[in-house]
Amino acid sequence: MVDSTQILLLGLVAALGYMTYHGLRRDPREPTFLPSKIPVVGHALGMLWNGLPYWGRMANENTGFPIFTLDMFFMKVYVISSTEIVRLIQRNDKTVSFDPLLNISTVNFSGIKNKRTLHLMLDKQSGGEGLNAEIMHAMTPTLIGEHLDRMNSIMMRTVERSISALEKSTDFDLYRWLRNIVTAASTEATYGPKNPYKDPEIVDAFWDFEYNLNSLLPNFLPWLTARKAYNGRGKVARAIYEYLEQNGIEGASELERVRYTKSMEREISHEDFAQLEVPMLIGLVSNTVPALFWALFELYSQPELLDEIREEIKQNALSVSENGTYRVDITAIKERCPLTLSTYQEILRWRTTTTPTRMVVKDTILSDQYLLKEGSFVSMPGSTLGRRPDVWGESAGVFNPRRFMKPDPSKDESRKNERRRTGGFMPFGISPIICPGRHFASSEVLGISAMMIIRYDLDPAGGVWKAPSTDTMSMVSIMGAVKGEFPVSIRTRQEYQGTKWGFHCEEGKGQFTLAVG
Ligand code: HEM
């Protein structure tokens, strides 16, 4: 749920002693070692300086190698830029595994101290009982079908109120506003009527934790070295503890009940469960907020595309009921608005910074050719794999809102020769680790964006849509989390002044068939 990749950033430093010893050993059967300009520590410095995008950059500069090794001094990373090799990694998911990385979430982000809890949560390959992975997998069925319907309906009610409240606004910080509505909607849907995040102080405490997550990694005297994150985490955990004591779980989503039940079956204390819940919210909001931001950014900054999409939604997904209430139908967007749906996927492809990462838990040989050594990491940079011309055609490097529409060869000569393969679409991960929250997230992003663009005009402060800088060091957002504010001014569009609004999503139809890698 935490993008595994970015976690490694500071882990580099922590793993120094152990990894140096192993890192210096090279086996001729390992993928080609790429030399660095500065000997020995060059790659490690490149990474500390540039963050995770460094791996993607190396992959882009060395496309001659389908897989290569970066000796990062503290650790070894095999970087992959070929979809064929990605497939081999997917097939070897027992020895090249995601699960060991979950330990970081338990130990460093939750700050769990109890030895028994730590042992329960730790993955089986590392000698634990694998409860963390078990809980993750148990969440998948709770995010589809009727459970998803229920979460969607709470989410829609919550955001509709906030979007309508904008009628009284003129200038506001778009990024912060999105952050707040996504947090409110996702937590109401997850925790139910006694949602501990109803209190704005708890929401702020969570974002203090999230923004300063890196500082918690070393887990060394965190109350001193990571004050903000540590205090934020403590405050949220206490609120969740109160929620548990008041039996808030009774009104919670299936998602939350499953997490709770699985933990209680193993007799994890309420204190520890509350602590483990804090980073869990990262998965629910840390990518949805920037995904939604970039959706609005791309739409409002491209007036022609905006007009087309407004028209498509108006024609196919907007209705007026007898009492005069306007209704945005999310199911109809999914089923009858091909341009909107395609644009959404292209925005994800365009803006994702994902780099799925795995740990080699046992020496593994890929196609009798490449040796991957135990204790090393594998990285599959989406910035490279998601933009390869051999996968995406000649237009790989441009933003094409129609890319994911079914081509109509009679109308669209130019696209006849364009290959359409989904192998490189990684914003929601690659199997077997695919984001189970993608249906909920997609309804959220599409529903909110649709209602926003239909009802309002937005202008950025300064009048020019200039992409704000993103936090490349963020360990948890793979959608380009924005650094700082993004002030905008807003106007209700003439034809919708003084109107009442609602959302609709047909029951049993909450799932999206999106491209996955
Ligand atoms: C646009 C928003 C989102 C994006 C782009 C996104 C992306 C991802 C990605 C790429 C992974 C795989 C991580 C890896 O391979 O390293 C993942 C995993 C996960 N996501 Fe999401 N996610 C989003 C929203 C959500 C939401 C709203 C939820 C929950 C309601 C959620 C729950 C999870 C969980 C539980 C996992 C772990 C799956 C496992 O370990 O089997 N995500 N997500």
Ligand SMILES: *[C@@H]1O[C@H](CO)[C@@H](O)[C@H](O)[C@H]1NC(C)=O
């Ligand atoms: C997490 O914290 C432990 C100490 O509790 C530390 O040994 C380890 O290196 C940390 N992990 C990372 C990835 O920094």
Ligand SMILES: *[C@@H]1O[C@H](CO)[C@@H](O)[C@H](O)[C@H]1NC(C)=O
């Ligand atoms: C997981 O965390 C525990 C507690 O800090 C540590 O002892 C163990 O070595 C870690 N395991 C892995 C595989 O990182």
Ligand SMILES: *[C@@H]1O[C@H](CO)[C@@H](O)[C@H](O)[C@H]1NC(C)=O
């Ligand atoms: C208007 O009608 C719709 C359904 O037709 C209903 O969901 C909504 O609550 C009604 N709104 C008001 C203000 O009566």
